[in-house]
Amino acid sequence: MSDRRIDSIFEAVDLSYDYPGGVPALSNVTFSIRPGETVALLGANGAGKSTLLKLLDGLIFPHNGTLNAFGLALSEESMNNPDRVLEFRSSVGLVFQDPDVQLFSPTVWEEVLFAPLQAGLERQEVINRGEQALELMGIEHLRNRAPYLLSSGEKKKVAISSVLSLRPDVLLLDEPSAGLDPFSQGKLIDFLVEWTGNDHCIVFSTQDLDMVEELATRVLILGQDHTLIADGPPDRFLSDPDFLLEANLVHAHSHRHKNLVHSHIHTHRHSHRHDS
Amino acid sequence: MLKAAEVKRKDVLSQNIFAVTKGLESAITTEHYSRYDGLLQRLDPRVKLATFAVLTAAVSFTESLAVLAVMLILVPLPGILSGIRPGFLLKRILLFIPVFTAVIAIPALFITKGDPLLSVGGHTIVTVQGAKTAAFLVLRVTDSLSLGALLVLTTPWTKLLATFRWFRIPSLFVSILSMTYRYIFVLLHTVNNMFLARKSRTPGTLTAKENRKWLGHTLAATMVKSLHISEQVYSAMLSRGYRDDRLTITRFKLHHRDLLWLLFASTVLTLSVWTG
Structure with a gap:
């Protein structure tokens, strides 16, 4: 797909999706994502971020509205075509929020080889991609370990490697920094910043506003009514505390300063400095 | 309280x-034992699976208690030569034996009709045929479990699954x-x-x-x-x-030691069929 010039990677028009029982997950969401963008998907718990990522990965399909990927309809019908599936799956990778559901192979090595093998690549190419994916996440030493015996952070890295081995053009990440310690979070952000520099596209859901500031070129914010309430550059929204509070992206809570207890909006964001 | x-x-x-x-x-x-450099670990998994499957069939069909008893002593030997502690192997097998014994073998002692072996107050409690049936059941299960446990303990799960795929x-x-x-x-x-x-x-x-x-x-x-x-x-x-x-990257290669093992297993099989 990378050799075809396209204006948008994903194009959603009036996208709606309901959970069983008619509970809305997404309502009339419209947006377009272009090549090279790094899009942060924000919203309170239950706003529909994970559902939207699954829709973008063609795992579930909208009940109303249309969704195109690489200029072609991403529908149940189109995903019954083996050639289309192979092309789409080779171009888009999804890292699930819970690595335990993503890591189903007996060893880490088998896990990272799964996708390239399914894509029908040559044996040597499969091995090369697997080795590079382990190296990218710095987990070569985990190669022969069973995924269920790893720590949460290690599982997350293996889950990301297992998708990177496919070398997708688009990376969908569901809460990528959840479960990672601060050092690993920093390494992940470094890696993703470098990865996007090669004209790749990233769509990630997160509650971590630091990560949004450091990585995203654009934010899509889902409201508690499951509609898209904001779409634009991160600075426009991250500098508006009232909007963030209303969208349930920050909170106000009490603080104790010696004998004084007071309450104010709290973002839990950190400052950073430029050394040079 | x-x-x-x-x-x-x-x-x-x-x-x-x-x-x-x-x-x-x-x-x-x-999976500790599957990484040990011992006799069974060094065998080609295909040869190991095939010989163990045939030997399991042999203990299931033999009509000789003597053959089953000899196998009971013989089977753990390659395990010991593969670095498996006899106590550990025994524990793995004994984990399942009591369940099986309680459900099938013990009732067989009392419900099988035949010549009296143990009588109380003129009533036959246990018959010779009942004891023989129970002995056959327990020995067959113990031998089969020993073979199964040795196979699983000395073969990495990944290779075992790849071997299943090799056998179509x-x-x-x-x-x-x-x-x-x-x-x-x-x-x-x-x-x-x-x-x-x-x-x-x-x-x-x-x-x-x-x-x-x-x-x-x-x-x-x-x-x-x-x-x-x-x-x-x-x-x-x-x-x-x-x-x-499920595609796999594993490739197998036969060595001289695999042929020697095949010869050994064939000899054991022939003797058990001949004497049983």
């Missing part, structure tokens, strides 16, 4: 289930086997955590009725969780291009 003995007695159910799930978790995840065992079966192994661990871990979570929230003691009620709820919750995990895992597999075929 309840006395310590009463508290202990009332918590027996959860303690036992916790111990069983912990034991299974440890038994299932032991349907990919669906191999996939189910692979994931059952993987997710039994996740579910056992979940059940253990549920026990611990209950323990931490139970300052007093529960009555037997409350314990049974809690156990029922736990089983139902585990069932729902396993269904949820299975849906998520399937989505994760589809996301990485799963095509109803």
